[in-house]
Amino acid sequence: MGSIARIGRVAHATLGAQAYESLRDLLIAGELAPGERLSLRTLAERLGTSVMPAREAVSRLVADEALEVLPNRAVRVPVLTLGTFRELTRVRIAVEGFAAAEAARAVGPGDLGAIRAHDAAFRSEVLAPEPDLEQAMRANRDLHFAVYRAAGLPALVAIVEGLWLRIGPVLNLDLRSSRRRLAEGGAQVHHARLVAALAAGDPEGARAALAADIAGSADFIETTGRLTP
Amino acid sequence: MGSIARIGRVAHATLGAQAYESLRDLLIAGELAPGERLSLRTLAERLGTSVMPAREAVSRLVADEALEVLPNRAVRVPVLTLGTFRELTRVRIAVEGFAAAEAARAVGPGDLGAIRAHDAAFRSEVLAPEPDLEQAMRANRDLHFAVYRAAGLPALVAIVEGLWLRIGPVLNLDLRSSRRRLAEGGAQVHHARLVAALAAGDPEGARAALAADIAGSADFIETTGRLTP
DNA sequence: TGCCGTGATCTGTGATCACACTTAGGCTCG
DNA sequence: CGAGCCTAAGTGTGATCACAGATCACGGCA
Structure with missing residues (x-):
């Protein structure tokens, strides 16, 4: 055979x-x-x-x-009200924050390497003179989900995918509208803190960094004011 | 009109x-x-x-x-491995624990009344000489979801429903096999602590009580040993 | 006696048709 | 000239048919 x-x-x-x-x-x-x-x-x-x-x-x-x-x-495709968006953001901070904390406990060398690669790809794209927003968003997504997968809880990853599916339309639609706000948002800083906390095995640090990242992007979306009240 | x-x-x-x-x-x-x-x-x-x-x-x-x-x-219908069951239990403790904590912050008088009613129904059924397990499980489910709904985060309730959908078969199947273990499990004690914490507006107390409830029932399921290794 | 081909039967998947309902546009009537 | 009806196109839903693949049992060969 x-x-x-x-x-x-x-x-x-x-x-x-x-x-x-x-x-x-x-x-x-x-x-x-x-x-x-x-x-x-x-x-x-x-x-x-x-x-x-x-x-x-x-x-x-x-x-x-x-x-x-x-x-x-x-x-x-649903139109999110401001209230629903804020609700989803709170749930995201809780769920994805937990995932980040667990990832800090369970992350392995291979996971960390992949995470660092996505982080570098995101940063280089954002800092480029002509940033490709689509590439940047993809790197951002890959980074986040690499972290969540590192937690070793597939059920949790599925839940987060469902959340991203709901906020995806408003998130990427608004991102597309304005260009360099991506760099100003400070996402790279949060990412750097997140990666450092993961490498140090610091669950609460990872949770805080990721919560700040989510809150930061949510604030940016709200300031665009495209959401129905 | x-x-x-x-x-x-x-x-x-x-x-x-x-x-x-x-x-x-x-x-x-x-x-x-x-x-x-x-x-x-x-x-x-x-x-x-x-x-x-x-x-x-x-x-x-x-x-x-x-x-x-x-x-x-x-x-x-999927057969859960022991590993998957433990994974789901960890996710449940995180997600449902968060819901309980939020419920302690947002619970209103009407919510609390409904929660207390379900709690009483569960206790009276468990302590009855001839407990109806189906009724008891329904009261347990109603109690839990009344708490989760009180958090005011519908997206979170939907997530929890998905989790219960996956553990439902093994949970209720095993519950059906053995009778009075339901009373011994100490679920009523956890429920009492949960209701008290909700009434007192104590988020961490509510989270701890609910986590203990989930962990207790999970331990019971594992001792029955019906899960594939 | 043991084992492999072979047939009928049952599986999910996809296409096509039929139906109730909504909606938009043109036409007629006031 | 404008408003209301009214037809026709388009909608999702459900039923029915067609088909490839899997399963299982029976029978024949080694």
Whole structure:
């Protein structure tokens, strides 16, 4: 059984799952504006499939509260009120702060290396003369989730993904509007404190640094005033 | 417009949503054993519909990780390993503990009344000569979620619901097996401490009481040894 | 007696059709 | 000229059909 054992699994990807991840990435990247309406048939046509996979994708996103169905049964990406945004921010600080604290306890050398790499990528992008905001946001996301994964609690990572799915649209939409505010926000400082706390095995330091990072970006979003009161 | 304003919303319940909640309640109540396989057509027949609503329900539950699809594409309720159970317990203590602490800050008189009622219902059921375990578990669940709702963070309640959905099968399945261990577990003591802390506006006391409650029930589940190593 | 092919049956997935409902636009009537 | 109806297109939901793959049992071969 020499070569027969070497064939890997066939990457079982159902069309519905592909549609889900496509829509998911669009939402998390803020490419779908809050309030924008979606049509199953249009979505299916864009995906090159029938409405069935699109239906499953939308259903799952609705279950995650990343999309919402109006009383008319129309589907749209939710418009967050200021109150809801603040609520999500508080929950994020609690949940992601806990994840950071646990990461400080459980982080290994490999995790730390990956985290430092994402941190460096973010900083170099932000400090560049012509920063690519999309690249910067991706590095920021990779950094955060590398930390959360280092906690060794996959269930927690899934929860955080759900939270990011809800704030993704407003977060990245506003980020796109203004350029260099990213550098002024002081995210790099929080990141540096976070990485240092992780390396030192300091849970409360990591939690505080991450809470400050989240609070800082939330403040920035609120000052843009795009949220409905 | 006298009577026209009094008709409540027509309870817009799509068949898929009904199927989802039915399955959801079955899982949370532990009526589906871990490892049990589900069939869309069988499920549809039991619901009296076609496979479509059953499909949506299963899809959403799979997204919540309350059900899982095997590589064979067969659907079953997941069997938790001991490691996964402990992971979920740690996450529960963090998340639900935070909810309890916030509830201690935000709880109002009406919330407290409802919480006390559920607490009394649970205690009276547990101390009864012939305790109805199903009633007791329902009262326990109502008590917990009344506390979480009192925190005023709906997003957090949704997260906790997802966690309970995953541990529901093993929790209630084991509870059903042994009778009076429920009373010995000391849940009532933890509940009493929790209610007292909420009434006193003591966040850390509420968090500690709830953490002890979760840890106590988790210990009990582990001693039954039904979890796969 | 043990084991491997082979058939029917059942699985989830996707496509297509049918239906109730909403919504937007054009047309008619005042 | 403007307002109201009213048709037609588009919406999500559900049912039904079609299909590839998996499972399991029975029967024949070694």
